[in-house]
Amino acid sequence: MKRIFASAHVKRLFSALAALAILELMTGPPGSALTPTAGFTGSFGEASSFFGIFRTQRWVVFLFLALAMYAIWSAWLMWGTQVRAATAKAVSVPRAASRTRPVRWGMAVAVLAVALLLPHLITDPFWQAAMVEQIAVYVLLALGLNVVVGFAGLLDLGFVAFYAIGAYTTAWVTGALPTAAPFGIHFNNFYAIPIAIALAMGSGIILGAPTLRLRGDYLAIVTLGFGEIITIFANNLYGITGGSQGTNTIPHFSLHVGPIKYLWGLTPVPYYYLTIVFVILFIAGFKLLEHSRVGRAWTAIREDEVAAESVGINPLKYKVMAFAIGASTAGFAGVVTASQSNTIFPSSFTLQFSINILVLVIFGGMGSITGVVLGAIVIQTGSMYLLHTPPAGYQPQDLYIYLGALLVVMMIFRPAGLVPSRRRHREIGLAEKGEGHMNEVLTGDTP
Amino acid sequence: MSDKIFDVDHVTLRFGGVVSLNDVTLHQERGEILAVIGPNGAGKTSLFNSLTGVYQPQEGTITFQGSDAKPMSVIGKKPHRVSAAGVARTFQASRMFSALTAFENIKIGAESHRGIGVAGAMLRGPKTRRDERTSDARTVELLDFVGLRAKANVISSSLSYGDRRRLEIARGLATGPQVLLLDEPAAGTNPSEKLELTTLIRKVRDEMGVSILLIEHDMKLVMSLAERLYVLNFGSVIAQGTPEEIRANEKVIEAYLGSTATETGDRS
Structure with missing residues (x-):
């Protein structure tokens, strides 16, 4: 037996x-x-x-x-190695080709074309709205959190705070809050973009400067607390934020330049294009950032902070920078959401939200821009599909069971994510062999 | 009038009740190859960490004098500030950015002292591009200098011990230092690598004019390389002098070299 x-x-x-x-x-x-x-x-x-x-x-x-x-x-188990060797051989030529510059640009243009045509291919109102509210905005958020978690290796569990700051700033600037708008003028939403980005970035710096001296778990706890503080402020400062009911009078984006008058919001499609433009700008900016001096300094700090300091990198400065960049991205996402839905209320800015974004980043591949964009699209589309056309026996609250299971399976078979960043992939490989001085983002790091 | 690059004056470093450095006074002349030796736990690495701003000694002063700048008090400065002033170092167990290539490792050193520009980096303006080119050129120069040109694109964790040591030296040199602190550079290397390393260290001093401060256990290497030595034991300086003087010093023989003193420098 x-x-x-x-x-x-x-x-x-x-x-x-x-x-x-x-x-x-x-x-x-x-x-x-x-x-x-x-x-x-x-x-x-x-x-x-x-x-x-x-x-x-x-x-x-x-x-x-x-x-x-x-x-x-x-x-x-019997034929796996042969199959793997054969597939590796088969994909090696197309993979090498995909790394050449013309192919990469061609692929980027193709993806861009599909993204631009998408609202005309998908005309279902549910999906058109979901493409903005649930997918494009989440792509932005995942891109922003990726700078913090993926590039700089800082675990931020309070990312929602900056998103909330962006959303509330929009309401404030456009005069939708009980508190008076700046200078008593109800600004157009476009003015909310720079103000929200500046405020989110400023609060990122204010939160980051004292707390980024902490490492690993401690930083996670402080950011978690910050996320809660912002939500509670929004809830309790009744006279300023409108309390738990928030506000539902945020105007849409609109453009009045000479004879041109355009109002967003009749359908979700104009918002889709607005968001896509910014997604592209953020992707381009972060790609350049990743391969710049700043990106290399982040990698150095993530791998070995002591060595990084010894060659003259100020870790605190670079960490605060990552935090501020992530925060401003979230702030911008907040502007889009608030304008598009006209509504904000505190109960939408929860810890759950921060964790959701983190899941997108981890699933997609920390530190990989392609990965987090794809991760956000895949997970959000999947969730929306389940919401829109639930299979028999599916309950909305089941979603997290599936997301959790998905993450467990991912961590076993593809720990570096859907499209791993090459640097991260190496780090995880080294950490598994017990080499290197990797700052383990998710398990706390070595001092 | 001597030209001191490092002046360590009555420095005491404690961790709780443990005295790691006890009233240490020493100095390094500009352009000198100086070695600090001593048994394990004598406080050699603590001294290095104090010189680079990693540890903050409770008593005494450490003054670093760059060639043209005002003298700088090291105590209380952060490591990156000390690095910017012109002090570079390597680590006992070499600490590379292990997921990056040899080239990237050096480049990080070469560009770390320029002002950061997020906007510049995101827009990739002309200044950023010019800086990148300068750093690239400097990196290639240093790869040549330490003889790692052929391994520029190798991931640093797959380099041999000897190559990692040389890469670490190049990364330190990339920051444009006045003095290079080497923490046991020969540890884990084989005899032929040791010989190359000796040549390289001397070349760093002779061709780049960088002073060398060295911790080393390998007596043969120390005695052939160093022009002057300090001997630490239990956190205190017990002797100093030329290699010949140290070899003959009774106290050193007793404390550090022990019964194998006669072998020093000849067969070890």
Whole structure:
């Protein structure tokens, strides 16, 4: 008996069964005291649905899936190295080609063309709105947090604070808050952009200068606290922020230059273009930054702060800089959201929000601009799809189970993210071999 | 009138009750190759960390005198300020930016003392481009100088020990120092690498005019390279002098070299 369980095949089979049993419970209907085994004994949807062909008890389907997983796993162990070698050989030529400059530019132009045409290809109002509110804005936020977490290696759990500052600044500048607008003038939203960026950046510096002397976990806790403070301020300063009800009178962006009069907001599409322009600007700026002296200094600090100091890099200055750049990006995202929805209220600026953005960055690949953009698009599109067309048995609150599971699987098979940054990839490789002096962002660093 | 680049005056460094440096007084002449030797735990690395601003001694003064600048008091300055003033160092266990190439490692040193410009970096204006070119040229020069040109694009963690040591020296030199502090540069290198290293260190002094302050356990290397030595034991200076004087010093033989004194410099 003992020998049977020691066999690798049996272990694999049981692991597959256990994994699929967990998945079965995860995807199953919500349990209740009366039907505790509903996750196993329920049936798949209606005959007309996709799962109609499996119109049978769930456990039968999952048993088959477990066996399939076991078979694939065994096959991978047997032929995996050959398959991997063959694919590596097959992709080596296209991969080398993709690194050449004309191909990269060509791909960028193609992606840009698709991004510009997208609102005309997708005309469903839900998706048009989601493309702005849930995808483009999140891409911006992920880009900003990537500078802090990915480039500088600082764990920021209060990123939402800067987003809130951007949103509230918009409301203030346009005169939508109980407190008077600056100089009593209700400014156009465009003026809110520089003001929000400056305020978010300023608060990033004010928060960063004293706290960035802290490392790893301590910094995470301070930023977490800052995120909470801003939310509580927004909630409690009734006379200034409108309290828990916030405001719903923020105007849309509008343009009045001579004869040109244009108002955003009739459909989400103009907002999409506005956001895309800024996404492109931020991507270009951060790409240049990454390969500049500043980017190299961040890498040096992330890898070995003591050595970085010894060659004359002031770590505090560069960390504050990363913090301020991240904060101003979030501030800008706040302007877009506030203008587009006309509404802000404190309960939307939660810790959960900060963590969501962090998930996008980790999933996409810390330090990789392509990675975080792709990560944000993939996760946000997936979440929106589940919200818009929920499969049978899916509840909105299930989302985090799936996101969590996705992250666990990612960390096992692709710890550096979807599209890993080359530098980060090396660092993780070195850290696993026990070499290098990597500042582990997520596990606290070595002093 | 002597020209002192480093003047360490009655420095005491404590960690709680542990006295790491006890009333240490020493100095280095400009252009000198000076060595500090002593058994493990004698306070050699603590001295280096005090000289570079990593540790803050409680008593005494450390004065660094660059060639043209005003004398600077090191104590209380942050390491990056000390580096900017013209003090470069290497570490006992070499500390490279291990995920970066040899080229990038040196370039980080070469460009660290220029003013930062986020806007410049994001827009990549003419000044930024000119700075990049200057740093690139300086980096290539230094790669040649230490003989790592062929390995410019190798990730530093896959370099051999000897190459890492040389890369670290180049990274330090890239900051444009007046004095280079070497913390056990020969540790972990093989005899032929040791010989190359000796040549390189001498070349740094002779061709670049950089003073050298050296901690080393390898007696052969120290005795052949250093022009003057200090011996530390339990945080105090117990002797100083030329290699010949140190070899003959009773106190040193007793405290540090022990019974193997007769072998020093000949067979070790």
